Amino acid sequence: MALATSDLETEYQIARGTAPAAHTSTPSNTGRDMQDTGPSFEAVMTLGAGSGTSPTLDITFDESDTATGTYTAISGGAATVFGQKTASHANTDVVKVITGRTKRFVKAIWTIGGTTPSFTGGMVLLAKKASY
Numbered sequence: 548m549a550l551a552t553s554d555l556e557t558e559y560q561i562a563r564g565t566a567p568a569a570h571t572s573t574p575s576n577t578g579r580d581m582q583d584t585g586p587s588f589e590a591v592m593t594l595g596a597g598s599g600t601s602p603t604l605d606i607t608f609d610e611s612d613t614a615t616g617t618y619t620a621i622s623g624g625a626a627t628v629f630g631q632k633t634a635s636h637a638n639t640d641v642v643k644v645i646t647g648r649t650k651r652f653v654k655a656i657w658t659i660g661g662t663t664p665s666f667t668g669g670m671v672l673l674a675k676k677a678s679y
Contacts, residue, residue, distance in 0.1 A: 567669030595667030602664035
């Protein structure tokens with residue numbers, strides 16, 4: 548029997564939501580073009596160490612009609628899908644499905660709080676291409 552394989556890049560649009568790094572303040576993420584995809588996408592987050600005094604990480608997703616336009620929150624629970632992360636969530640991998648997108652460009656927003664906070668991690672966005 549032949550093994551069926553699939554190339555993710557053929558079926559999915561893959562974009563970096565947040566660069567992998569040690570983030571000590573809210574990173575400035577670029578809007579990612581999701582034009583040829585459906586209204587939902589997957590966000591894959593890898594979170595390493597969290598440090599500082601009472602560090603917190605809140606993740607939301609914004610959308611816009613243009614890359615440099617005004618971004619607004621994606622409705623439908625995207626604001627709370629990951630829940631607040633703290634230092635106790637170190638070495639966590641999370642995959643969530645985000646629904647409710649109605650605009651072309653998507654941006655992951657990482658809001659970092661606390662006293663001298665630091666979170667090591669990154670995020671990739673995957674959206675199934677409309678042709679699949």
